[in-house]
Amino acid sequence: MSERTEIIQSAIWASELTTDEFERAARGITERRFDKGNYLFHRGDKVDYWHGVVTGLVKMSSVSQSGKAITFAGIGAGGWFGEGSVLKDEWRRYDLVAIRNTHALLMNRATFMWLYENSVGFNRFLVRQLNERLAQFIATTEYERLLDPKARVARQISWLGNPLLCPHVGNVIEITQDELALLATVSRPLVNRSLQELAQEGLLDFAHGAITVINRQKLGDYGAIEDFS
């Protein structure tokens, strides 16, 4: 089996497909690499592909008219995104930017739509993914209104290692404090202090350009009124 096929087979949705469906999916996928800082696509582009991250890190973001940058979410290894726009066959509603060197898989729209029309397993995957993404965005809105900066930093780190949305991200997340600040809507100095305190509390470790998650559960619940742990 080719290396490319092995990579596709490890995709989180691949195990849901029949052999026949998988063959078809694999034929519709190409590989691409994006250097750090490059765009996978821009807000307003026509949607031609569904994207998966093999290695690297990508952010969904947008820039307001006044030039203010907003980051909605980060997608790490094993994550797939853009199904909403592909399904509706509409223009992209945000930019997708590689913030580390990224190896990506691109499934063309015809193949995606074929799986959507024909594969029960693929639809099960889609519902799970859309549900989790919705939960992520609701939670993020809630954080921004209710939680202090340290808790926002902690929870965003936890999302980057979410087993449904970024299943192949291990314990080490390669992200700069600068990018984490954009993601958590916190100033960079506050990210720096938050990381120091969270490390002190034993929930993570951090080094130049990388964070090692020690307790993802506690990071994800950080700052909750009730402590369920």
Next chain:
DNA sequence: TCATTAAATTGTT
């Protein structure tokens, strides 16, 4: 491969 320099990232004010 190693030393030097530039660039990126971090820590602090």
Next chain:
DNA sequence: AACAATTTAATGA
């Protein structure tokens, strides 16, 4: 927001 310190990446012998 600015600055200094540190780490990594790039360059060329």
